[in-house]
Amino acid sequence: MSSFIIEATVVILLLLYRHLNKFWGYLEALSVPMIQENIFSVHKLVFPKFDQACLKKYGKIWTKYEGFVPHIFVADPDLLKEIMIKNFDCFMDRQHFPIGEKLCSLITSRSDAWHAMRKLISPLFTTAKVKPMLGSLTAVTDEFIENVEKKRKQGQDDTVDFKPLLQYLSLDAVASCAFGIEGNSFQKPESDLYKRCCRLFSDFRLRSFGESIAFYICSRIPILLKIVDFIGMSNFEYLFNFTKNIGYNRQKTRGDFIDKLNETQLKNLECKGELNENQIYAQGIGIIQAAFETTSNTMGTLLHMLAKHPEVQSKLFEEIQDVFGDENVDEAVTMDKLTQLTYMNAVIFENLRINPPVCRLDRTCIKDCKIGDIQFKKGTIIQIPVYAIHHHEEFYPEPELFNPDRFLGLSAPPRGDLTYLSFGAGPRYCAGIKFAMAEIKITLLKVLRTFILKDSSKTKLEILGGDLVRETTYGLHRVVFPTFDVACMHKYGRVWGKYEGVTPHVFIVEPELLKDVLVKRFESFVERQYFPMEDKHRSLVDARSDAWKTMRKALTAPFSPLGSSRTCS
Numbered sequence: 252m253s254s255f256i257i258e259a260t261v262v263i264l265l266l267l268y269r270h271l272n273k274f275w276g277y278l279e280a281l282s283v284p285m286i287q288e289n290i291f292s293v294h295k296l297v298f299p300k301f302d303q304a305c306l307k308k309y310g311k312i313w314t315k316y317e318g319f320v321p322h323i324f325v326a327d328p329d330l331l332k333e334i335m336i337k338n339f340d341c342f343m344d345r346q347h348f349p350i351g352e353k354l355c356s357l358i359t360s361r362s363d364a365w366h367a368m369r370k371l372i373s374p375l376f377t378t379a380k381v382k383p384m385l386g387s388l389t390a391v392t393d394e395f396i397e398n399v400e401k402k403r404k405q406g407q408d409d410t411v412d413f414k415p416l417l418q419y420l421s422l423d424a425v426a427s428c429a430f431g432i433e434g435n436s437f438q439k440p441e442s443d444l445y446k447r448c449c450r451l452f453s454d455f456r457l458r459s460f461g462e463s464i465a466f467y468i469c470s471r472i473p474i475l476l477k478i479v480d481f482i483g484m485s486n487f488e489y490l491f492n493f494t495k496n497i498g499y500n501r502q503k504t505r506g507d508f509i510d511k512l513n514e515t516q517l518k519n520l521e522c523k524g525e526l527n528e529n530q531i532y533a534q535g536i537g538i539i540q541a542a543f544e545t546t547s548n549t550m551g552t553l554l555h556m557l558a559k560h561p562e563v564q565s566k567l568f569e570e571i572q573d574v575f576g577d578e579n580v581d582e583a584v585t586m587d588k589l590t591q592l593t594y595m596n597a598v599i600f601e602n603l604r605i606n607p608p609v610c611r612l613d614r615t616c617i618k619d620c621k622i623g624d625i626q627f628k629k630g631t632i633i634q635i636p637v638y639a640i641h642h643h644e645e646f647y648p649e650p651e652l653f654n655p656d657r658f659l660g661l662s663a664p665p666r667g668d669l670t671y672l673s674f675g676a677g678p679r680y681c682a683g684i685k686f687a688m689a690e691i692k693i694t695l696l697k698v699l700r701t702f703i704l705k706d707s708s709k710t711k712l713e714i715l716g717g718d719l720v721r722e723t724t725y726g727l728h729r730v731v732f733p734t735f736d737v738a739c740m741h742k743y744g745r746v747w748g749k750y751e752g753v754t755p756h757v758f759i760v761e762p763e764l765l766k767d768v769l770v771k772r773f774e775s776f777v778e779r780q781y782f783p784m785e786d787k788h789r790s791l792v793d794a795r796s797d798a799w800k801t802m803r804k805a806l807t808a809p810f811s812p813l814g815s816s817r818t819c820s
């Protein structure tokens with residue numbers, strides 16, 4: 252008996268040794284740079300910046316072992332095309348986390364389950380499906396604007412921290428459009444739903460040396476991940492029950508995401524379908540996980556970039572005025588109008604290049620496969636350093652420059668060469684892009700019609716370290732000033748008036764009337780607003796009537812008649 256135990260132990264140890272060593276020497280043989288991981292400082296590591304430094308130092312491919320698992324980092328667009336598109340069947344899955352089949356949504360699903368889930372979810376966020384959601388989106392953005400204004404008044408020096416407000420907005424948008432419920436996040440900012448959504452991301456961050464070490468050990472022995480809950484399983488469980496409850500209690504159909512889940516479950520009961528009940532209602536986790544932080548993060552970084560780049564802000568405002576004129580946005584928003592905002596597309600795409608909310612993508616090799624000189628072994632993780640690719644000089648000259656003109660004329664993000672990866676690539680491309688773009692565009696146009704975003708010493712955007720989902724979280728503070736002119740135009744239309752003391756002032760935005768004042772009837776509006784000063788101090792800028800004519804004639808320098816005010820003579 253005792254010899255049997257010894258033999259069995261030896262066999263088990265040999266099998267374990269063989270299993271753990273199945274990749275022994277694999278990365279070393281690839282003859283590409285291999286890096287060592289500093290396991291003591293993962294909590295301090297800012298992954299996007301670290302990847303950027305690696306790309307610069309090692310070139311477009313580098314590798315490392317995470318425990319016994321080989322990771323290959325690929326920043327080469329041609330190789331990425333092979334992995335993400337041409338050989339998709341060998342690299343279909345994302346990196347696996349042990350969350351169990353019950354809580355597995357489209358995001359975390361693998362192989363056959365992924366096919367069935369994608370078939371279920373893809374048709375739910377097409378342009379035709381997003382159209383009827385525009386009303387709900389505008390209502391949620393109205394509430395957002397009201398709350399920004401409230402916060403601005405409550406705070407000092409017009410500073411508003413946009414981060415939580417944008418999170419409420421994106422949560423309420425998905426709650427109302429997909430789940431058919433009122434999120435009410437602005438009224439109940441500490442709701443369980445909101446807190447769970449935040450924890451989906453914050454629980455996945457390492458904050459200390461101890462957590463770095465614990466995660467290092469647990470990630471090498473996956474069964475421990477189920478005991479030491481690094482993933483935040485209770486958040487997944489909460490969102491699963493949240494979705495199922497809404498599904499079960501739905502009285503009237505609305506043609507939305509929840510109806511689709513219920514419909515699929517009903518068919519399932521009639522004859523067994525490709526997905527079981529758990530897999531169907533787990534999709535709620537995926538939709539919230541995919542929509543919440545990505546969209547709020549994008550809108551936050553966008554507002555940040557616009558505060559830092561007033562020239563882009565003005566150009567965008569002009570485009571919004573061209574498309575919407577003095578129409579009430581709530582009534583005028585249509586998919587067609589949103590499509591006409593082409594400069595806005597370019598601004599959004601450029602912001603997502605500089606600040607991609609998903610800074611790294613990954614794939615697992617599920618079948619041995621050779622591409623070029625590289626033999627990919629089943630079980631290898633492919634890491635795609637999106638942030639580093641987007642900030643690489645070879646792909647984007649002057650990569651740190653915010654230049655929306657790079658994407659002028661594009662109605663969708665570039666998908667040709669794989670140097671632009673904000674929404675991913677290949678068959679696992681983002682399934683909610685149409686919804687995300689509509690939400691971002693409506694928010695932007697409402698913000699810019701109500702406020703002017705200004706930079707201040709408090710304007711801040713930072714990428715937090717130790718983020719294991721590789722999804723960055725930014726702390727955002729901005730200064731906003733509602734502009735009197737913009738607010739009035741919104742309220743009163745293209746012409747309005749006021750008295751300043753006893754002097755009447757007429758404000759004109761109407762282009763035809765402006766043409767009359769500035770050009771056709773120039774003789775009646777030659778002078779700028781009068782400020783008392785001695786005539787001998789008046790230059791061309793403040794000269795009056797005849798004096799102006801004489802000076803203007805004498806000066807040959809180019810001089811534009813554009814001015815902000817004219818006095819009627």
Ligand code: HEM
Binds near residue numbers: 538546672673675
């Ligand atoms: C600006 C906002 C968004 C960004 C930047 C974004 C980005 C991404 C990225 C990078 C991926 C991974 C793609 C890959 O692995 O190749 C992804 C996947 C996904 N996104 Fe989005 N997303 C956004 C908004 C949304 C919204 C609002 C929804 C839903 C309403 C959504 C639903 C999904 C789903 C379901 C997946 C998983 C697709 C699959 O695995 O087949 N996303 N998204």
